[in-house]
Amino acid sequence: MLKKYLIILLTVVIGFSSCIRSSQQPGRQYMADMVNAIPYEAGSANPIYRDGKTNQLAPAGSVARGKYLYPLADTEYIKAASLITNPFVFTKDEIEGEAKHLYTVNCAICHGDKGDGQGHLVQIDKFPPPPSYLNEPLLSLSDGQRYHTLMYGKNMMGSYASQLNHRERWLVLSYVKSLQDASKPSATTVKTDSTKTK
Numbered sequence: 001m002l003k004k005y006l007i008i009l010l011t012v013v014i015g016f017s018s019c020i021r022s023s024q025q026p027g028r029q030y031m032a033d034m035v036n037a038i039p040y041e042a043g044s045a046n047p048i049y050r051d052g053k054t055n056q057l058a059p060a061g062s063v064a065r066g067k068y069l070y071p072l073a074d075t076e077y078i079k080a081a082s083l084i085t086n087p088f089v090f091t092k093d094e095i096e097g098e099a100k101h102l103y104t105v106n107c108a109i110c111h112g113d114k115g116d117g118q119g120h121l122v123q124i125d126k127f128p129p130p131p132s133y134l135n136e137p138l139l140s141l142s143d144g145q146r147y148h149t150l151m152y153g154k155n156m157m158g159s160y161a162s163q164l165n166h167r168e169r170w171l172v173l174s175y176v177k178s179l180q181d182a183s184k185p186s187a188t189t190v191k192t193d194s195t196k197t198k
């Protein structure tokens with residue numbers, strides 16, 4: 001019984017006394033390298049760089065991994081025809097699923113579900129009909145120029161550069177192509193069977 005109290009007392013005394021340290025003494029450090037970082041802290045001064053800061057901006061012209069840098073300026077619409085091509089190959093499922101979804105959300109409101117320029121906004125007289133994808137000149141418009149229009153917009157159509165990423169822009173354009181193919185009398189390619197749509 002006494003032994004038990006003695007142990008408790010001893011633990012308490014040792015426990016408290018181990019905390020009483022002179023504030024003048026730094027105490028012991030284990031693995032000092034983990035406490036005192038060898039590299040410069042992000043916000044600290046740094047004698048190595050010219051501006052004396054550790055945090056540096058990325059060099060001009062850097063492109064983040066996975067980001068796409070569109071090489072043409074707004075005014076270079078004509079150049080887009082030969083310079084910009086679709087780097088992706090999409091499966092039928094991707095076109096009928098993801099691409100159709102993106103088109104329905106972003107484009108169908110003006111261009112219409114079939115691409116004939118008779119979207120909901122046109123039908124309720126809120127927007128003049130955009131040109132139909134199913135006729136010339138849009139039938140034979142180059143991929144690059146379509147992409148350029150998505151990047152910068154064209155007349156009444158706004159830019160989709162910030163709403164859609166590089167892959168999504170090509171996805172949605174592939175869906176536009178599939179609408180055009182489906183409307184051709186000799187369409188042997190993509191048939192609109194949308195069972196896979198989410």
Ligand code: HEC
Pocket residue numbers: 103106107108109110111127129130131138141145146149150154155156157158160172173176
């Ligand atoms: C607010 C209505 C509206 C929406 C939404 C819209 N468009 Fe358009 N789009 C237009 C109009 C208007 C034009 C005709 C522009 C012109 O040639 O003056 C056009 C033209 C186009 C063209 C032909 C471009 C060219 O270079 O001649 C393509 C391709 C196109 N749109 C694709 C899309 C896609 C894909 C989306 C969805 C991501 C979309 N549009 C969303 C109104 C719209």
